[in-house]
Amino acid sequence: MAQLIPKDFIDNLLEKSNIVDIISNYIKLEKKGNDYWSRCPFHSEKTSSFSVSENKQFFYCFGCGAKGNSIGFIMDHSNKTYPEAIETIANFLSIEIPRDKEATKIYESKKVIQNSLGDTKKIFESNLKNSTKAISYLKQRNISGETAKLFGIGYAEDDFQSLNKKLINKYTEENLLNAGLIVKKNSNSYDKFRDRIMFPIHDTTGNIIAFGGRILNDDKEKPAAKYMNSPETSLFSKKRVLYNLHQAKKYKESKNFLYIVEGYMDVIALHQANIENVVATLGTAVTEENLTQCFKYTREIICCFDGDKAGEKAAWQGVENIMKVIKDGNIISFVFLPDGNDPDNIIEKGGKKLWEEHVEKKVSIEEFIYNKFSKESDLKTAVGKTQYIQKVETLLDKLQAKILKRILSDSLKDKVGAKYGPKQENVKSPSKFFSPKTTSPLQKSILILMHHPDINIEENLINDSRIENNTGVILLKSIISLIKENPDINMGRIIENFRDEKRNYNSLEKISRVPIADYEHPSKELHACIYLTIRNHLREKLKDIDPSKLKEYSAAQSEIREIEEKSKNF
Helix, strand or coil, X not given: CHHHCCHHHHHHHHHHCCHHHHHHCXXXXXXXXXXXXXXXXXXXXXXXXXXXXXXXXXXXXXXXXXXXXXXXXXXXXXXXXXXXXXXXXXHHHCCCCCCCHHHHHHHHHHHHHHHHHHHHHHHHHHHHHCCHHHHHHHHHCCCCHHHHHHCCCEEECCCCCHHHHXXXXXXXXXXXXXXXXXXXXXXXXXXXXXXXXXXXXXXXXXXXXXXXXXXXXXXXXXXXXXXXXXXCXXXXXXXXXXXXXXXXXXXXXXXXXXXXXXXXXXXXXXXXXXXXXXXXXXXXXXXXXXXXXXCCCCCEEEEEEECXXXXXXXXXXXXXXXXXXXXXXXXXXXXXXXXXXXXHHHHHHHHXXXXXXXXXXXXXHHHHHHHHHHHHCCCCCHHHHHHHHHHHHHHXXXXXXXXXXXXXXXXXXXXXXXXXXXXXXXXXXXXXXXXXXXXXXXXXXXXXXXXXXXXXXXXXXXXXXXXXCCHHHHHHHHHHHHXXXXXXXXXXXXXXXXXXXXXXXXXXXXXXXXXXXXXXXXXXXXXXXXXXXXXXXXXHHHHCCCCCCHHHXXXXXXXXXXXXXXXXXX
16 A cells, blocks of 8 residues: 555655664664664674664664665564654654545544543553552552553453543544444443453553453453453554563563563563563463464563473474574573462562573473473384474474474484484585675675765766667666755655666665775766676677787777776776
């Protein structure tokens, strides 16, 4: 739906925004020299190779090759679509997006949902202040007022119409149904959440997208679900969301590892114990989407589950899902707490010290797989070993990380003394740094121009008839025209202007990945590259001339020497 947003609006948005401010909302940047630096959020590393240029409005990682403007960063970092990324930047700047009727309807609908959720959060927080029993419950759970405020904890009153009545003058019944705040049965509508401690759920940028509610009073005569989440909406998909990720990603410990636990209260209890790099699933299973999101911010995930059958089942689902998303260099491990215990009561019993003692006993993915499959097969027999190997190979068949796949396969088979296995693929060790290919003179001229859009250019040279049909030259001319129309343009905006021209956009993205020298006179360097482009054209033309035609052949050689001499003047 990118086409629904006018191109001139996107360009204006990039002009008004600052890539440093936008990226700083997601990762911590440190200024060194003219640029800002950080450890790359797209791959695991110990040193800072991720650079952000305020001048060029462009980011680039010298480690993995990730690059782009602020739109591209949000798309890659937050797994957003192109229009969603634009919307995010527009929200940062409090700018309304002009759209056609269809898109406007969708946009306004989502906006209404977000507004209604925000108003609901305020109501729940107000309810909490006035509810003795809700406050008493939180105190029993050792949740401080400061923590309750930080996490936006509230209370849904024990009333079928409480929220409905407070919001109905501002929002229609349809609005509240779309937001998942009320339920309609037959012709009657009523509050979805009643007599529950309420936890707002956020997306990675911090916007409220749903609620979770913990029942306050367990009624044995009328049993109800202990925990309840908002239904699926246009903003909320349970399998794609992790509770508290928007806050956890900000803590420096999260770069090394993130804990995944099972519930809101576990996150909150750990946070109060100064363990802040914690998120929770919105169900027992750890989904592919959960794992993919976490690995955007960390190198290791530690899944913490109860040591009962339900906990082991949930952990194994995590193993099956990790096979599809883990990359070489990423780590996942598992902590199984004693049966009947969860992080919340571990903290209550022994605080941070006891928690860390349990974490020290974490199980690697290799150990977990072996423990499960070895229990399911009689490893004293050849048949049992065969079954074990078949299970290992079936599981690892889904694994995309080639190096990890090879190591796990060898290790798991060695544990049972089995050397049999399919022939392994040749796996090349990944290079330490991303090394883009050397550019041609023409590509180099485009690279220089993108880095230095304010330089003076001899247009007579660019318009040389001998290279006028060259596709690269045509692209170069387009960039020059773009710069004339937008004198203050930067590299990020230049590339963005060609997004709808797939071939040119891909070419510019590729060229932008090449490191550029610190030229004393970039203009002279660019002109030299154009001369070399003309020379290369003439050399190709020379190949088609019969050497026996001395006059024609000699004239062509002379033309090449003339161009080479001119190039030396730059």
